[in-house]
Amino acid sequence: MGEYVGERKVRFVEDVIGPQAQEEIRKLKVGEILVLDNLRLCSEENIEASAEKLLKTIFVQRLSPLMDIYVNDAFATAHRSQASLVAFPEIVLGIAGKTMEKELKILDTILKKPKRPCLYLLSGAKVKDRIKVVEYVLKTGNADKILVGGLLAEIFLKAKGYKLGVVNEEKLKKYSDLLDKAKTLLETYKDKIVLPKDLALNKNGERLEVSLENTPFENKISDLGSATVELYSNLIKDAGLIVAAGPPGIFETKPFDWATKKLLEAMVESKAYKILGGGHLGGAAEILGLKEKFNHISTGGGAMLTYLSGQKLPAVEALKRSAKKFKKNP
Incomplete structure (x- = not known):
């Protein structure tokens, strides 16, 4: 990550919700970045459930007080209803990151105004x-x-x-x-x-x-x-x-x-305007040196297919609810 954020200080902590992670988050200064360990090391992050149920997890209860705002830029996981994706936006304002925004705009165009x-x-x-x-x-x-x-x-x-x-x-x-x-x-x-x-x-x-x-x-x-x-x-x-x-x-x-x-x-x-799903086909295009010749290669095959089949993406719906909730109660 340090390669992409210039001179900003990036640190990693081998913890997710324990005392070490909480302490390092509290020590953060303006402009600094802290990367937590893989969230899936926490069993509660692997539960698929409603936001209401996931709000009761220790995972959410320990991390949410340390947040001012929530940004989701992980489109590839948007089709899952897990704690880090749907619970935090119920507690603090949740917004879509640039990658998430780009993916949704392209897919909306495919469904609403296809060439x-x-x-x-x-x-x-x-x-x-x-x-x-x-x-x-x-x-x-x-x-x-x-x-x-x-x-x-x-x-x-x-x-x-x-x-x-x-x-x-x-x-x-x-x-x-x-x-x-x-x-x-x-x-x-x-x-x-x-x-x-x-x-x-x-x-x-x-x-x-x-x-x-x-x-x-x-x-x-x-x-x-x-x-x-x-x-x-x-x-x-x-x-x-x-x-x-x-x-x-x-x-x-x-x-x-x-x-x-x-x-x-x-x-x-x-x-034609050309779009590839992520995963193996996108990998094949990269191996063949053709990646740059496609208009868009999605970062999430499963999420893309879920969206194109007319189903709602839980993580996106969570952001929508958050926007309405915190617009009324800033």
């Missing part, structure tokens, strides 16, 4: 979050096309009636509720959800591309195939807004990083 055509490329392992996004942005008309990859693509393909083979369908058994939801979405928005035309299988570490006409598969699905990448790239080329979250293949393992690379390159070449 057209608006395209979502959704992949990755957190399929429950992504299904909610698919449902919400299609229901509200915010998305024109949804392109799917990774496990999400497998769920939609299975819902469509494709037999993906025992090695692939075994892991889908725990997603029976999502399969039903995917089937409904395909029936309702059949022209808006774009499914893969082919896939890449892992055959003894080698990449084997197969058409969906050749199901069931004997090997594990590990990436999108070249025909699908071409289809998706053509849609990306003509998009006005692209929102992407999650790598469409097993990016950590070559040669199953191919589709991720190609689709990131296609996004960069597009004149």
Whole structure:
């Protein structure tokens, strides 16, 4: 942190709510910065609950008297309802930091005034979050096309009636509720959800591309195939807004990083406004040297998906309540 704050004095204390932390906070002079240890070392910080319940924790009761104002700049955790996120703004004025403010402004624009055509490329392992996004942005008309990859693509393909083979369908058994939801979405928005035309299988570490006409598969699905990448790239080329979250293949393992690379390159070449979710896809863009060519890379994949699915972010709602409360009672 010292690299970013110039000549300001930055200190670290290996404590969170104990006597040492409290003493160091009281000793702070104007302009000085104190970094506490990881808040999650306190068990109470790992509790998901209402602000009313979290106000009763020792964590909040010990630290809140030492505060004059609360600033939340951790957008990546905004989808959680934990003590440091929702309780403190009930006691002192809470405001959003610059990063939080930027994230919310961009996401509000996506939902309220998306450039057209608006395209979502959704992949990755957190399929429950992504299904909610698919449902919400299609229901509200915010998305024109949804392109799917990774496990999400497998769920939609299975819902469509494709037999993906025992090695692939075994892991889908725990997603029976999502399969039903995917089937409904395909029936309702059949022209808006774009499914893969082919896939890449892992055959003894080698990449084997197969058409969906050749199901069931004997090997594990590990990436999108070249025909699908071409289809998706053509849609990306003509998009006005692209929102992407999650790598469409097993990016950590070559040669199953191919589709991720190609689709990131296609996004960069597009004149669309380009947004990536945090996490693996943002990391992939950085590894490939493409990070600076995107208009925005979110600092929080989970929080971004929660917001884009129309759900409220507990930490943001806490700031809103705080603003109303302390505006009336300064």
